[in-house]
Amino acid sequence: MSPHPGTGIVYASFDRFPSPKGAAVHIRAFVESLGAAFGRVDLVALRDSPTAPTGPLALVEGVTYHPLESRGKDLMAQALSFRSHLAAWWRERPRASVVHVRSIFEGYPVACRKEALTDALVFEVNGLPSIELKYHYPDVADDAELLRKLVAQEDVCLSRADLVVTPSTVTAEYLVTTRGVDASRVRVIPNGADLEVFRYAPPRPLELGRPVRLLYSGTMTSWQGVHHAIEACRLLRRDMPTVLTLVGPLRRHTRRALMDRCGDLLLEGTVELLEPLPQAELAALHHACDVVLVPLPFNDRNCVQGCCPLKLLEAMATGTPVVASNLPVVSTLAAPDEVMLIRPGSAKAIAEAVKALRADPTLGPAMSAKARARVERDFPWSRAGEALVSAYEERLGMARASTRRSTSASACA
Known part of the structure; x- marks a missing residue:
């Protein structure tokens, strides 16, 4: 020294x-x-x-x-x-x-x-x-x-x-x-989470005929589970009008693979791709959506190395209901009465959780308020x-x- x-x-x-x-x-x-x-x-x-x-x-x-x-x-x-x-x-x-x-x-x-x-x-x-x-x-x-x-x-x-x-x-x-x-x-x-940027608003009320709008933000890769979000959107479309907004950076080779996976959903306007947004715009987009997806799958990045998904905390702060994988990296940040915790790696589980939120108009608002309170207290x-x-x-x-x-x-x- x-x-x-x-x-x-x-x-x-x-x-x-x-x-x-x-x-x-x-x-x-x-x-x-x-x-x-x-x-x-x-x-x-x-x-x-x-x-x-x-x-x-x-x-x-x-x-x-x-x-x-x-x-x-x-x-x-x-x-x-x-x-x-x-x-x-x-x-x-x-x-x-x-x-x-x-x-x-x-x-x-x-x-x-x-x-x-x-x-x-x-x-x-x-x-x-x-x-x-x-x-x-x-x-x-x-x-x-x-x-x-x-x-x-x-x-x-x-x-x-x-x-x-x-x-x-x-x-x-x-x-x-x-x-x-x-x-x-x-x-x-x-x-x-920046509580001044990601301000709280109650979930959007249900409106007949309006598509369910899902939001996924973050890296567009398999280890983040974006493919499960896309497949969940495909499943939901069988029962209700659905739109999935994907926000995040895309390298050239991942853009091609993602567009191939979306296929007809892009052509029909069911999936929209956006470049990374400034935080204020991302917060506003959360409020314009019905459900935020954090579909982390089982893999060594999420389950061995670990992570602390910032997008989960920001979504909880906004008040938009969240559907997230029930992994330790998620459950240490959010309880079952704060977000919908679902089986990791399952597009069907995501779709069923979204349906449950739509079927019970009281569920989303109750979870929303508790999620915001948790972020204000701990994060x-x-x-x-x-x-x-x-x-x-x-x-x-x-x-x-x-x-x-x-x-x-x-x-x-």
């Missing part, structure tokens, strides 16, 4: 920022909390578009954003490019008090040079490439050498981190029991931010800026 203590917090992330995606929402909530508590936070992330400002930019008081470039034909090339830009940004900078990373793509080089760069390292584990990457790039599953390297880099980050933050108890259990992380270094801090972003700040204080010995000012004033008195 360097004899000279570091200064400030560097929060580095190989994610686009700002962006409508959940990762960017999470990043903003965390850096704003850290900036308010400790001051001097430098956020380093991917510039959202080639036309976006290059920075540095004042994000909020205490937080400066440094957008970086990342070029390459595939993810690995882009990750290496980002690492190169991150290294260039870091040259001639003083050591940090804390470096906070969200993946191995920015975290591994930092972990390897931890003593030179920072007093303490925080590794935020929302997902691990050794588990998740195959769902985005199927060929990864057959590349044993790449998987070995991914696991090795994850292990370096996990072993060198002074604090490991994760949003899911399932993830925490996996890190401790399977990856050998000391439980004393792990803090579970669930995601949150505002302010609570997540305060939990992160407390973890910095307790595990890393960080002092809040207000405490430092008070101590300094006392010393000068």
